[in-house]
Amino acid sequence: xxxxxxxxxxxxxxxxxxxxxxxxxxxxxxxxxxxxxxxxxxxxxxxxxxxxxxxxxxxxxxxxxxxxxxxxxxxxxxxxxxxxxxxxxxxxxxxxxxxxxxxxxxxxxxxxxxxxxxxxxxxxxxxxxxxxxxxxxxxxxxxxxxxxxxxxxxxxxxxxxxxxxxxxxxxxxxxxxxxxxxxxxxxxxxxxxxxxxxxx
Amino acid sequence: xxxxxxxxxxxxxxxxxxxxxxxxxxxxxxxxxxxxxxxxxxxxxxxxxxxxxxxxxxxxxxxxxxxxxxxxxxxxxxxxxxxxxxxxxxxxxxxxxxxxxxxxxxxxxxxxxxxxxxxxxxxxxxxxxxxxxxxxxxxxxxxxxxxxxxxxxxxxxxxxxxxxxxxxxxxxxxxxxxxxxxxxxxxxxxxxxxxxxxxx
Amino acid sequence: xxxxxxxxxxxxxxxxxxxxxxxxxxxxxxxxxxxxxxxxxxxxxxxxxxxxxxxxxxxxxxxxxxxxxxxxxxxxxxxxxxxxxxxxxxxxxxxxxxxxxxxxxxxxxxxxxxxxxxxxxxxxxxxxxxxxxxxxxxxxxxxxxxxxxxxxxxxxxxxxxxxxxxxxxxxxxxxxxxxxxxxxxxxxxxxxxxxxxxxx
Amino acid sequence: xxxxxxxxxxxxxxxxxxxxxxxxxxxxxxxxxxxxxxxxxxxxxxxxxxxxxxxxxxxxxxxxxxxxxxxxxxxxxxxxxxxxxxxxxxxxxxxxxxxxxxxxxxxxxxxxxxxxxxxxxxxxxxxxxxxxxxxxxxxxxxxxxxxxxxxxxxxxxxxxxxxxxxxxxxxxxxxxxxxxxxxxxxxxxxxxxxxxxxxx
DNA sequence: TATGAATGAGCCTTCATTCAT
DNA sequence: CATGAATGAAGGCTCATTCAT
Numbered sequence: 001x002x003x004x005x006x007x008x009x010x011x012x013x014x015x016x017x018x019x020x021x022x023x024x025x026x027x028x029x030x031x032x033x034x035x036x037x038x039x040x041x042x043x044x045x046x047x048x049x050x051x052x053x054x055x056x057x058x059x060x061x062x063x064x065x066x067x068x069x070x071x072x073x074x075x076x077x078x079x080x081x082x083x084x085x086x087x088x089x090x091x092x093x094x095x096x097x098x099x100x101x102x103x104x105x106x107x108x109x110x111x112x113x114x115x116x117x118x119x120x121x122x123x124x125x126x127x128x129x130x131x132x133x134x135x136x137x138x139x140x141x142x143x144x145x146x147x148x149x150x151x152x153x154x155x156x157x158x159x160x161x162x163x164x165x166x167x168x169x170x171x172x173x174x175x176x177x178x179x180x181x182x183x184x185x186x187x188x189x190x191x192x193x194x195x196x197x198x199x200x
Numbered sequence: 201x202x203x204x205x206x207x208x209x210x211x212x213x214x215x216x217x218x219x220x221x222x223x224x225x226x227x228x229x230x231x232x233x234x235x236x237x238x239x240x241x242x243x244x245x246x247x248x249x250x251x252x253x254x255x256x257x258x259x260x261x262x263x264x265x266x267x268x269x270x271x272x273x274x275x276x277x278x279x280x281x282x283x284x285x286x287x288x289x290x291x292x293x294x295x296x297x298x299x300x301x302x303x304x305x306x307x308x309x310x311x312x313x314x315x316x317x318x319x320x321x322x323x324x325x326x327x328x329x330x331x332x333x334x335x336x337x338x339x340x341x342x343x344x345x346x347x348x349x350x351x352x353x354x355x356x357x358x359x360x361x362x363x364x365x366x367x368x369x370x371x372x373x374x375x376x377x378x379x380x381x382x383x384x385x386x387x388x389x390x391x392x393x394x395x396x397x398x399x400x
Numbered sequence: 401x402x403x404x405x406x407x408x409x410x411x412x413x414x415x416x417x418x419x420x421x422x423x424x425x426x427x428x429x430x431x432x433x434x435x436x437x438x439x440x441x442x443x444x445x446x447x448x449x450x451x452x453x454x455x456x457x458x459x460x461x462x463x464x465x466x467x468x469x470x471x472x473x474x475x476x477x478x479x480x481x482x483x484x485x486x487x488x489x490x491x492x493x494x495x496x497x498x499x500x501x502x503x504x505x506x507x508x509x510x511x512x513x514x515x516x517x518x519x520x521x522x523x524x525x526x527x528x529x530x531x532x533x534x535x536x537x538x539x540x541x542x543x544x545x546x547x548x549x550x551x552x553x554x555x556x557x558x559x560x561x562x563x564x565x566x567x568x569x570x571x572x573x574x575x576x577x578x579x580x581x582x583x584x585x586x587x588x589x590x591x592x593x594x595x596x597x598x599x600x
Numbered sequence: 601x602x603x604x605x606x607x608x609x610x611x612x613x614x615x616x617x618x619x620x621x622x623x624x625x626x627x628x629x630x631x632x633x634x635x636x637x638x639x640x641x642x643x644x645x646x647x648x649x650x651x652x653x654x655x656x657x658x659x660x661x662x663x664x665x666x667x668x669x670x671x672x673x674x675x676x677x678x679x680x681x682x683x684x685x686x687x688x689x690x691x692x693x694x695x696x697x698x699x700x701x702x703x704x705x706x707x708x709x710x711x712x713x714x715x716x717x718x719x720x721x722x723x724x725x726x727x728x729x730x731x732x733x734x735x736x737x738x739x740x741x742x743x744x745x746x747x748x749x750x751x752x753x754x755x756x757x758x759x760x761x762x763x764x765x766x767x768x769x770x771x772x773x774x775x776x777x778x779x780x781x782x783x784x785x786x787x788x789x790x791x792x793x794x795x796x797x798x799x800x
Numbered sequence: 801t802a803t804g805a806a807t808g809a810g811c812c813t814t815c816a817t818t819c820a821t
Numbered sequence: 822c823a824t825g826a827a828t829g830a831a832g833g834c835t836c837a838t839t840c841a842t
Contacts, residue, residue, distance in 0.1 A: 011801080030319030032232030035836060048803045048839090057837065107315060114372035115307060115315045119230030130372045137369075154381055157369070158362075161382055165365025169337075169357070172314035172330045181354060182361055214826090235811065248814090248828050257812065430719030432632030435815060448818090448824045457816065507715060514772035515707060515715045519630030530772045537769075554781055557769070561782055562758075565765025569737075569757070572714035572730045581754055582761055614805090635832060648807055648835090657833065 015053045017043040022060045023067035027109045031061055031116050061117070061125055068109050069132045076139055085143035086190060089159070092140075093186050096163055100170065100179035107171035111164045136160055148195045155193070162186055215253045217243040222260045223267035227309045231261055231316050261317075261325055268309050269332045276339055285343040286390060289359070292340075293386050296363055300370065300379035307371035310336075311364045336360055348395045355393070362386055415453045417443040422460045423467035427509045431461055431516050461517070461525055468509050469532045476539055485543035486590060489559070492540075493586050496563055500570065500579035507571035510536075511564045536560055548595045555593070562586055615653045617643040622660045623667035627709045631661055631716050661717075661725055668709050669732045676739055685743035686790060689759070692740075693786050696763055700770065700779035707771035710736075711764045736760055748795045755793070762786055 021043035025034050036057055040047045054060045075095060079088040096103075106112065114129035137153075137160050144152030166182035169175075221243035225234050236257055240247045254260045275295060279288040296303075306312065314329035337353075337360050344352030366382035369375075421443035425434050436457055440447045454460045475495060479488040496503075506512065514529035537553075537560050544552030566582035569575075621643035625634050636657055640647045654660045675695060679688040696703075706712065714729035737753075737760050744752030766782035769775075 028319075030232070030316065032230070033319055036838085037836080046803050048805080049801080051838070052801065052803095055838095107318065111368055111372070112315050112319070115312050115368060116230065116319075118307065118371050119228070119233055119312070119316075126372070126374075130374065133369065133372050154385065157366075157378065157381060158385060161365030161369050161378075162358075162361060163365065164368045165361030165363065166357075168311055168315060168364045168368065169333065169361050171318050172311070172326070172333050174330070178357065178361075181357060185354065185358060236813090237811085246828055248830085249826075251813070251815095252826065255813095428719075430632070430716065432630070433719055436817085437815080446824050448826080449822080451817070452822065455817095507718065511768055511772070512715050512719070515712050515768060516630065516719075518707065518771050519628070519633055519712070519716075526772070526774075530774065533769065533772050554785065557766075557778065557781060558762075558785060561765030561769050561778075562761060563765065564768045565761030565763065566757075568711055568715060568764045568768060569733065569761050571718050572711070572726075572733050574718075574730065578757065578761075581757060585754065585758060636834090637832080646807055648809085649805080651834065651836095652805065655834090 011053070014043070014045055014049070018045055018050060018053055018060065019063040019067050022064040023109070026061060026064045026113065027068075028106055031113070036060070058122070058125060061113075062128060065110075065113065065125070065128050065132060068113070069135065072110075072132060072136060085146040089140065089143050089190055090187055093163075093183050093190070096167075097179050097183035100176035100183075103167045103179050104170045104174055104176040108164060108167035111167055112171070133160065133164075147193070149193055150195075159186065214243070214245055214249075218245060218250060218253055218260070219263045219267050222264040223309070226261060226264045226313065227268075228306050231313070236260070258322070258325060261313075262328060265310075265313065265325070265328050265332065268313070269335065272310070272332060272336060285346040289340065289343050289390055290387055293363075293383050293390070296367075297379050297383035300376035300383075303367045303379050304370045304374055304376035308364060308367035311367055312371075333360065333364075344393075347393070349393055359386065414443070414445055414449070418445055418450060418453055418460065419463040419467050422464040423509070426461060426464045426513065427468075428506055431513070436460070458522070458525060461513075462528060465510075465513065465525070465528050465532060468513070469535065472510075472532060472536060485546040489540065489543050489590055490587055493563075493583050493590070496567075497579050497583035500576035500583075503567045503579050504570045504574055504576040508564060508567035511567055512571070533560065533564075547593070549593055550595075559586065614643070614645055614649075618645060618650060618653055618660070619663045619667050622664040623709070626661060626664045626713065627668075628706050631713070636660070658722070658725060661713075662728060665710075665713065665725070665728050665732065668713070669735065672710070672732060672736060685746040686793075689740065689743050689790055690787055693763075693783050693790070696767075697779050697783035700776035700783075703767045703779050704770045704774055704776040708764060708767035711767055712771075733760065733764075744793075747793070749793055750795075759786065 018039065022039050025039050025042050029038065036050055037047050039060060040050050050060075054063065075092070079091055082088045082091060110129060110132045114126065114133060117126040117129045120126060137156050140156035140159050141153045144155040149155060162182060166178055170178040218239065222239050225239050225242050229238065236250055237247050239260060240250050250260070254263065275292070279291055282288045282291060310329060310332045314326065314333060317326040317329045320326060337356050340356035340359050341353045344355040349355060362382060366378055370378040418439065422439050425439050425442050429438065436450055437447050439460060440450050450460075454463065475492070479491055482488045482491060510529060510532045514526065514533060517526040517529045520526060537556050540556035540559050541553045544555040549555060562582060563586075566578055570578040618639065622639050625639050625642050629638065636650055637647050639660060640650050650660070654663065675692070679691055682688045682691060710729060710732045714726065714733060717726040717729045720726060737756050740756035740759050741753045744755040749755060762782060766778055770778040
């Protein structure tokens with residue numbers, strides 16, 4: 001029995017494709033401007049069939065969100081291969097800058113999604129979007145803590161905040177250069193942080 | 201005959217009310233989730249009458265955008281009363297922090313609008329949203345230049361970026377405290393900037 | 401007291417302008433696609449003021465119709481300057497052909513109006529459109545009768561029918577040449593009609 | 601499993617019904633005065649469902665137009681069963697006359713549609729309406745050519761023109777008799793046409 | 801499970817007509 | 822008489838969701 005003959009496998013394949021398509025299309029077009037048909041088409045799944053895998057559009061948004069969350073997990077996992085927390089953070093910044101063109105075109109996937117979902121009355125999805133951002137925040141906090149820097153959570157907040165801010169500006173001004181400029185500054189800032197030197 | 205009895209005055213009044221309502225409601229609910237009826241209701245204007253003042257929904261969005269732009273102009277004008285550019289920037293930051301609750305609930309008016317408009321195929325409105333942000337960027341650049349600091353435009357980028365970032369995070373995490381924490385850091389950062397030698 | 405100071409005179413002027421504008425615009429755009437605002441604009445009369453002269457849109461259509469009727473009357477009056485009925489008919493045909501460009505673009509004013517009004521449930525206006533056409537039919541019948549030709553009403557029907565047909569085809573195919581070709585034939589046909597020669 | 605139970609068959613059935621209903625209702629009420637709801641009701645299809653088959657109202661008009669075109673094709677096909685081109689044209693005229701009541705009520709389906717569509721800014725549909733008329737014109741031209749008559753295209757123009765004209769007059773005057781009278785004349789005219797010397 | 805088709809609520813927009821001044 | 826503004830009833834169209842097979 002081949003893989004394609006296993007119903008479960010096929011189903012999982014479709015679910016995967018739908019999730020990936022949702023993540024991509026929702027990122028590019030935004031939640032409100034994306035129809036289920038858009039996602040179905042991108043995933044090459046018949047519209048009527050989508051509902052077998054996802055009961056509502058919101059569930060697809062949720063799936064897209066967890067897809068982004070997974071991407072973040074993978075990124076973090078790869079960063080943790082590096083021994084030095086400072087290096088981890090630097091490579092993270094470099095990863096951000098390397099995606100400058102997408103950022104200039106569509107912004108940060110999680111950030112823009114969070115902005116849009118926060119406008120909704122719903123109030124469940126926005127929490128999940130926040131959770132992804134918090135995950136990044138927490139991880140960054142860990143790194144700063146590992147570096148024995150004071151107020152590691154504030155530093156994390158500053159870092160993630162800068163990332164969201166530069167992504168938003170790059171997007172609003174359609175200028176990928178903004179990512180490069182701010183990225184360079186952040187790297188310099190990271191280097192400048194010394195554990196002993198800080199008075200407060 | 202009072203002003204409110206003059207038809208022109210009433211008309212202008214309605215247009216004003218519609219613009220203000222649009223700015224408010226679009227900020228709170230987002231463009232896509234806001235119906236014309238929502239705005240009409242908020243402005244206490246019959247739906248059909250809206251089109252007497254604004255030919256399309258996009259024109260209302262444009263009006264809302266220029267309303268935010270005007271608010272920015274007013275803020276800038278009041279800041280320029282202060283003689284010292286550094287003080288101006290500090291008061292600006294304080295103004296941001298003072299709006300922390302709204303930021304935690306809805307984000308930065310211009311920033312969230314820009315994010316949403318950038319997802320649209322249209323491509324006219326998003327430029328206008330970008331223009332408002334650039335206006336702030338330019339003004340901040342002027343202040344840093346007046347302080348004789350090196351790379352004033354980069355400093356402006358950092359400042360505005362930080363503002364957008366902290367607003368987005370405050371909103372995504374529904375935590376006004378984020379505004380306070382980052383605001384405090386920004387104030388310290390401003391104070392640390394010295395003309396001869398700049399350390400982030 | 402100047403003319404422009406006489407309210408009646410001014411009013412008549414506006415009514416005239418509205419009627420003329422209605423005739424023109426309704427002819428070019430059709431009844432359903434023409435808004436009152438279109439007509440008001442063409443007549444340079446404020447929209448709200450239209451209703452002082454015409455209670456409803458239908459009344460404006462009626463006015464346009466009677467404008468076309470008047471044009472027909474004037475044409476007929478000028479034709480009757482000619483002593484020979486056959487010459488009258490020939491000049492009539494030449495008048496039709498001379499308007500070939502308008503016909504190719506918009507058809508026959510009365511004919512196209514009649515077609516559109518006949519689709520309406522109303523059932524008063526279409527009768528008036530028919531009356532204009534019947535007026536032409538009757539007049540043509542008179543001429544054929546004056547020429548002592550047998551079955552003058554049938555000849556009139558043939559003539560007017562040919563006119564409407566060629567106008568419609570010229571319009572549908574956007575080809576003014578059709579007016580010329582059929583016009584030429586009609587002139588030859590007129591010449592071929594001999595009182596004695598006809599058997600039935 | 602009957603045909604009507606096959607989804608595809610049902611779908612095709614609905615599309616057919618919608619097309620037929622569109623052809624009928626648009627013919628009777630005109631394009632502008634017909635709402636999608638009218639057509640949906642006539643086809644016994646829920647309004648929202650119409651858009652599954654036709655993306656816009658214009659597409660429905662197009663479908664109605666091609667329905668009329670098909671009717672013309674069928675008529676022509678049946679006429680070509682006759683060996684003599686002159687007989688074909690005579691039977692065509694008889695077909696026209698036999699529809700005199702519909703003509704008196706609603707005019708010629710294609711002609712009235714062409715008139716209405718020509719008033720539109722669009723400029724795609726009117727061309728299609730013209731094409732149907734040209735099809736008839738071309739076919740008639742072929743018949744006259746087959747009869748070895750001089751200027752066959754002019755004769756075709758005269759014939760089709762006469763048809764459109766008499767339909768319009770019958771409609772405008774609400775008099776089916778007009779179809780009969782002109783039809784009779786056309787038949788006589790056809791008979792009078794001789795290959796060597798042509799007198800109208 | 802899969803899928804084309806169905807459904808209905810709701811949105812933006814237009815416009816004839818009316819009103820207040 | 823004049824006029825800008827007001828009003829509300831549709832109309833075309835979209836789309837999430839459901840259904841029948």
